[in-house]
Amino acid sequence: MDSTVSSTGTEGKIWGGGNKPLKASYGKMMMWFFIVSDALTFSGFLAAYGFSRFKFIKEWPIADEVFTHVPFLHGQELPMIYVAFMTFILIMSSVTMVLAVDAGHHMNKAKVTLYMFLTIIGGLIFVGSQAWEWATFIQGDYGAVQTKGGNILQFGEYVTVDGAEKFKRVSIDDFAVSIPDVREEHERKNGLWFREEASLPPYTVNEIFQGLEANPNILVRTQLINEEGQKTVLSREESLKQIKENGSLVVKGANLRVNEYGTSLFADFFFFITGFHGFHVFSGVVLNIIIFFNVVLGTYERRGSYEMVEKVGLYWHFVDLVWVFVFTFFYLV
Amino acid sequence: MAHEHKLEIFRGRWKFKSNTQKIWGVLAFLTFVTVIEVVLGIYKPEILMNTWISPLEGGFFATIGNIILSPFVYMKPLNLIFILLTIVKAYYITWDFMHMRDEVKALRRMVVWTGVFLICYLIFILLQEGGYVFEVYNADDALITRDF
Structure with missing residues (x-):
């Protein structure tokens, strides 16, 4: 008799x-696990965005008024067009990726190479577009005045377009009067050499106020959304009063501290969520490039399986999937 | 294993001859959905801009009803359409581009149910809390003012 049990x-x-109950290879399954956890991270961010938005539901910036620019088409208001283009680019690069995976199943090296290359190009176009979107957002449009309470006051006038009265935004550059600066910017060379400050806003609140007084057609628009789903426009007296009494800082563009489009949380979440997504796209492009060179060198041909392309493809599709949600919650809803 | 693909979408209503053709078919569908979203987003039809049901009033059951029907009571139909279309797109990206359709049921459920359950929970908690903070800021007897 055996002293140990060798067979159960x-x-x-x-x-x-x-057994392999899930009928998936180790690598693919781990990629799925990573995707689930990353999906939870992203939904955490988007749910936090939802929280802040519900908190300021009556004054959240209207996306169509914020993202209106398209490259090479200056001065035209075209909301949605550019992001729709970006979305299409990303879906398209997802398609070339899945075509690469399919070609890999047929062990067709030439086609995998071509489709991986196209995927990388799509990814680069997307990251570039996002950089442009960021630059436009940071640079700002019309400028605004921030009040002591942190609210944003924007400017505009009523114009008649095709017989209908419409509120059109006016840039602070168009009406602010220039008063020779009373406050000089603190630089290392004119103050304490070991300290410096961020550059001063383009105008002082007083310059804006003087300009507003001189242009009787210009009115102030607050952050509050009215019954018709539009931002509230103040009367002339109220406009002057608000700027004079509450105005504290002139804001142009957006960064992590101030945001000319509305509550600063909007800019914070925009930078954080699209930035995190852009970082994913960027790392996806890097991974794709590595895999691309492996394909070109024939690594997978020798290995006898293009499963690596499939794994990196899962990640790439996931990035596309996340963008679909970011697109909805930042630009549509 | 890897070479078997299910070549039909829309529960078998649309069949393809090869996997490549299916990919192009799904792309056409996703593009179609995105175009609908963009057109609705630009034109914003008036009829979709206001909720169709106003919140129920009176007692406990009305509150429960409001919670159950919250997508219809508190959300503009347009936004509801956007969210539903997004989920439709997510489904086809996962099922056809990520080949979830070809995986076994257990893997599918492991990934989808975990995500869906946790995300729904998170969204419910955070949006509920966000609405509460809004009330704190904006109730008639609010202790905090922000209008300056």
Whole structure:
């Protein structure tokens, strides 16, 4: 008799080991696990965005008024067009990726190479577009005045377009009067050499106020959204009063501290969520480039399987998937 | 294993001859959905801009009803359409581009149910809390003012 049990008598039974109940390779399954956890991270960010938005539901910036620019088309208000283009680019690069995976199943090296290359190009176009979107957002449009309470006051006038009266935004550059600066910017060379400050806003609140007084057609628009779903426009007296009494800082563009488009949380979340997504796209491009060179060098041809392309493809599609949600919650809803 | 693909979408209503053709078919569908979203987003039809049901009033059951029907009571139909279309797009990206359709049921459920359950929970908690903070700021007897 054997002193140890060498056979459990379960060979060939379902609990005898050696089963692959999910019928997926280790690498693919780990990629799925990563995707699930990353999806939870992104939904955490988007849910936090939802929280802040619900908190300021009556004064959240209207996306169509913020993202209106398209490259090479200056001065035209075209909301949605550019992001729709970006979305299409990303879906398109997802398609070339899945075509690469399909070509990999057929062990067709030339086609995998071509489709991986196109995927990388799509990814680069997307990251570039996002950089442009950021630059436009940071640079700002019309400028605004921030009040002591942190609210944003924007400017505009009523114009008649096709017989209908419409509120059109006016840039602070168009009406602010220039008063020779009373406050000089603190630089290392004119003050304490070991300290410096951020550059001063383009105008002082007083310059804006003087300009507003001189232009009787210009009115102030607050952050509050009215019954018609538009931002509230103040009367002339109220406009002057608000700027004079509450105005504290002139804001142009957006960064992590101030935001000319509305509550500063909007800019914070925009930078954080699209930035995190852009970082994913960027790392996806890097991974794709590595895999691309492996394909070109014939690594997978020799290995006899293009599963690596499939794994990196899963990640790439996931990035596309996340963008679909970011697109909805930042630009549509 | 890897070479078997299910070549039909829309529950078998649209069948393809090869995997490549299916990919192009799904792309056409996703593009179609995105175009609908963009057109609705630009034109914003008036009829979709206001909720169709106003919140129920009176007692406990009305409150429960409002919670259950919250997508219809508190959300503009346009936004509801956007969110539903987004989920439709997410489904086809996962099922056809990420080949979820070809995976076994257990893997599919492991990924989708975990995500869906946790995300729904998170969204419910945070949006509920966000609405509460809004009330704190904007109730008639609010202790905090922000209008300066």
